[in-house]
Amino acid sequence: MTFDKNKIPQATAKRLPLYYRFIANLHASGKQRVSSKELSDAVKVDSATIRRDFSYFGALGKKGYGYNVNYLLSFFRQTLNQDEIVKVCLIGVGNLGTAFLHYNFLKNNNSKIVMAFDIDPAKVGTTVGEVPVYHLDELEKKITGELEVAILTVPAQVAQPITDRLVASGIKGILNFTPARINVPEKIRIHHIDLAVELQALIYFLKHYPLE
Ligand code: ATP
Numbered sequence: 001m002t003f004d005k006n007k008i009p010q011a012t013a014k015r016l017p018l019y020y021r022f023i024a025n026l027h028a029s030g031k032q033r034v035s036s037k038e039l040s041d042a043v044k045v046d047s048a049t050i051r052r053d054f055s056y057f058g059a060l061g062k063k064g065y066g067y068n069v070n071y072l073l074s075f076f077r078q079t080l081n082q083d084e085i086v087k088v089c090l091i092g093v094g095n096l097g098t099a100f101l102h103y104n105f106l107k108n109n110n111s112k113i114v115m116a117f118d119i120d121p122a123k124v125g126t127t128v129g130e131v132p133v134y135h136l137d138e139l140e141k142k143i144t145g146e147l148e149v150a151i152l153t154v155p156a157q158v159a160q161p162i163t164d165r166l167v168a169s170g171i172k173g174i175l176n177f178t179p180a181r182i183n184v185p186e187k188i189r190i191h192h193i194d195l196a197v198e199l200q201a202l203i204y205f206l207k208h209y210p211l212e
Contacts, residue, residue, distance in 0.1 A: 085111065
């Protein structure tokens with residue numbers, strides 16, 4: 001299978017994990033093909049967008065046949081590196097961080113939190129959800145070349161200095177759950193998830209843009 005991953009638009013790439021999860025489930029249930037309508041109903045993306053996205057994957061749906069599930073699965077596996085587990089670290093083992101350490105990312109994903117950091121003596125040295133918690137002082141020593149992704153669940157006021165240390169240690173991507181707006185060098189990718197803002201936005205939309 002030959003394709004150029006760099007040619008996939010970012011918006012399409014963002015939907016890849018969603019498609020992958022559904023296609024993997026179809027494959028597990030023994031289905032050989034899927035129509036864009038079925039995909040559209042399942043992943044809640046309109047079928048025109050699905051057809052356009054899938055044309056980037058080199059998957060051409062045939063009328064009355066749909067898409068080949070095996071082809072799509074191997075494409076997604078290869079593109080998302082599903083055969084390789086991506087190791088992730090987490091900083092801040094509070095309420096949210098603890099929940100993530102107990103969450104099985106491997107179930108739907110190819111990632112695994114392998115270590116966590118905190119400064120609270122009651123947490124350092126313990127294991128939460130099978131993940132060892134180290135003191136933040138050990139960050140530079142523990143983060144080696146193969147760790148490139150970090151989840152940040154610390155109080156907002158310490159997010160920036162910790163981020164600077166993560167970047168200096170070779171972290172390339174940060175999932176920031178703190179409300180802090182963090183500055184990173186251009187080559188670092190940062191995704192910001194503020195749960196309180198998301199919840200507020202949902203409530204606002206419900207109130208001002210009701211669906212019925
Ligand atoms: P959450 O925000 O996840 O609900 P919480 O309310 O339990 O957490 P916070 O005060 O937000 O607690 O702190 C989150 C975690 O970050 C705590 O475990 C705390 O010990 C840890 N923490 C605080 N400062 C630092 C720091 N400088 N480096 C690493 N961890 C820190």
